Amino acid sequence: MKKLALVLVPALVLMLGLPLAVALVVVTMSAPAAAEQLRTVACGGITPITGDWRPPFEQAYTVGQRGFGREFHPTYHEWRMHTGQDLVSQPGPGPVVAIGPGRVTFAGTRAGYGNVVDVEHVDAAGARVLSRYAHLASLSVRAxxxxxxxxxxGVEGSTGDSTxxxxxFEIRIGGAPVDPVPWMxxxxxxxxxNAVAGWTPQPGEEVQEGGVGFPLPPPGSPGQAxxxxxxxxxxxQMKGFYVAAAARYKIPWTLLAGIGMEETAHGRLTGASSAGAQGVMQFMPATWATIGVDGDGDGRADITNDADSVMSAANYLAKAGVTGGLxxxxxxxFAYNHADWYVxxxxxYAAAxxxxxxxxxxxxxxxxEGNPNLPPLTNDRLRxxxxxxxxxxxxxxxxxxxxxxxxxxSSFTQTAYAQIGITTPRTAGAQRDWLAAGNGFRVQPQQARPGDLIFYDSYLGPNTIGHVAMVFDPSKQSTVEAMSSDRGVTxxxxxxxxxxxNIFEIWxxxxVSDQPTRSAA
Structure with missing residues (x-):
């Protein structure tokens, strides 16, 4: 271990320009048990599109065993170069979609590919990229x-040399195939x-990290009122309260209006409920004691004040995780009033x-709560x-x-960890939840190490994680991060x-890895 430290510390300092304290922390993590990579815990839901590119399916799919490189051909029973990655949609054959904007250069039948579509794209650097989609059952486009x-x-199928x-799926640069997995x-x-869906912000809608967002879920059944x-x-006046509270806590004002309509018809039904709930948004005094906030700026939170009541409803929804998907x-x-019909x-009403x-x-x-028994990243991966x-x-x-x-x-931290085959969600809040789901564990500030992720509230309001940074030198409490439009990455x-x-956590x-391995150590 001492010999390893003597080798790694100078190398890390020279490679990264890291302070010696950082390098010393890194080398303490090279215990043999840490060499085992465990499979990442996957999240459910739908992955939003956050850039110019997307996978070739909308639905969930599996990544096939046949990847890029020399593979045994199932039809010819010999080793051949496999120029792409096989993907299988779930639960059955589904539509195949373009991974980015472009022009169809070929749509037809071609030897072992069967029905195939080629699309030419131009990437952000101006280079031409060709994506190829083969073995389709049918075609939906023309050259x-x-x-x-x-x-x-087109639709996924089994035409051509297919079993x-x-x-x-292929990616070609300058006519030559490249491995589509690292390219994507x-x-x-x-x-x-993961299933993938896109969201395009409407005029006037605020855009957050990567333009990520999702519409309010539709109502279901049963209903009541x-x-x-x-x-x-x-x-x-009530709409003004809804809009102001929604702006502070970054939720649709119509959701607050839905609660206001359900509870008191926007204040038309006054007085305490039979259970003792009070105010326009009907809070129990015990709940108000922990959730009530000042909504009109008079310095106190009054349960009977309409502005305070609406602002507190937004506060409650944010604390209850309203931004966590459908x-x-x-x-x-449901946490607001424990009944499915109420939801x-x-x-x-929100939809109306x-x-x-x-x-x-x-x-x-x-x-x-995360998994504190996970081994830490190995030196080479952290480096x-x-x-x-x-x-x-x-x-x-x-x-x-x-x-x-x-x-x-969050794209900064997501891409940093993508360098070692770890796919995290796209937003800061979702990254924290991904860690808590079993891909990491929380540490106290005094235990921080280089590479740990720091989460805290920012532009999304006081009850929602809106920023993520990476610990750089814990001895100086310094970070490396995509900080702001005026500071950049710094x-x-x-x-x-x-x-x-209001929120501050280090994880x-x-x-872990998308493709786990076991060390021989």
């Missing part, structure tokens, strides 16, 4: 046609098997008032992450950017943030 990202090209329904990962669209009480007009919205409304009523977009990730990891992160210092910060020369906070500090932020990524 010369322009297509958008996500536009259907079963699947998509043979580097372009923000990992082939990880919504079956007999139509949505009432919203008084101007299931998170329903769970947050459906509120969503019915115009619906809206929740600024959050539709990737759903659910609650968790790769930090080398990449330091190499981006000086790049621009652009909300929604996915590189290669501009990032927002070195920062987390000193004092634990006492000034360590375990020695």
């Amino acid at each position: 010369g046609q322009s297509v958008a990202a996500g536009q259907q090209l 079963g329904n699947h998509l043979h 990962l580097a372009h923000g669209a990992p082939l990880n098997g 919504s079956l007999r009480n139509p949505p009432q007009p919203i008084p101007a 299931a998170g919205v329903r769970a947050a409304v 459906n009523d509120v969503l019915f 008032y115009g619906g809206g977009t929740v600024l959050g990730s539709a990737t759903e990891c659910g609650p968790g 790769t992450v930090l080398t990449w992160a330091v190499g981006q210092v000086g790049d621009r910060y652009v909300m929604g950017a996915n590189g290669p020369d501009a990032w927002d906070c 070195y920062g500090s987390y000193a004092g943030k634990a006492s000034t932020k 360590r990524v375990g020695n």
